[in-house]
Amino acid sequence: MPINVSADFCKLCFMDAAWVxxxxxxxxxxxxxxxGAFKHAGEKRAQKRADQLQQDRDDLARRLVEAQxxxxxxxxELLEAARQQADSAEKIAVLKQDESNRFRWEIVHEKGAVYRVTNKSNRVAYDVWFTTDNPMNRPGYIEVSELRSGGSFEFMYWAAAGPDFNYDMVIKWKDEFGNSYERAERFSKEHPTLITE
Incomplete structure (x- = not known):
């Protein structure tokens, strides 16, 4: 039996198909x-990350150049310091070859408890520091920033036991090149004491 489809039904079906x-x-x-929106957002994030990485790389390269x-x-500076040290060592060797350029100190008893330390060398001594074993000395040491040839300073020493005893002292100083020296010696009230480097 044939199916009879009305024209309205066909129109309706065609319209439904169009809407579908x-x-x-x-x-x-x-x-x-x-x-597309997700892709665009992902590309923006990737570009932002790439820009940040490029900036980090540029900053690192700049810091590396500054460090270099x-x-x-x-x-x-190290080469210059090494050159100056070599020059100093050379000059010191030349100075030491000439006996008159060696550092010499003389300790002489003046009167009572007063003694004098004199720079007997032909060179200037810097940052001179002097102390003795006498517990009566206060503050216990003497400092002189610069002591030229022939320059001197006094110190007090109260001997507890007669004139025959030797007393202990320490003297430290620097030369014109900044090299440090130190001598620990004994000195006597009766005889001048000569100390050499």
């Missing part, structure tokens, strides 16, 4: 837009 096509197209468009320049500067 529009709906499917709309869904596809929305899905495409959502996927600082190292080069410090190497120059």
């Amino acid at each position: 096509g529009v709906a499917v197209t709309g869904v596809i468009a929305i899905v495409g837009w959502v996927v 320049e600082k190292i080069a500067s410090l190497n120059q």
Whole structure:
């Protein structure tokens, strides 16, 4: 038996099919837009991250260049210091060859408890520091920033036991090149004491 389909029914079916096509197209468009939005957001994040990495790399490269320049500067200073040290050592060796250029100190009893230390060398002594074993001395040491040839200073020493005893002292100083010296010696009330480097 033949099926009788009315024209209205066919129109209705055709319209439903058209709406279904529009709906499917709309869904596809929305899905495409959502996927595009996610893709665009991902690309923006990736670009932002790439820009940050590039900036970090540029900052690191700049710091590396600064560090290399600082190292080069410090190497120059080190070379200069080594050259100056070699020059100093050479000059000191020359000075020491000549006996008149050696440091010499003389300790002489003046009167009572007063003694005098004199720079008998031909050189200036710097940052001179002097002390004795006498517990009566206060503050216990003497400091002189510069003592030229022939320059001197006094110190007090109260001997507990007669003139025959030797007393202990320490003298420290620097030469014109900054080299340090130190001598620990005994001195006597009766006889001048000569100390050499």
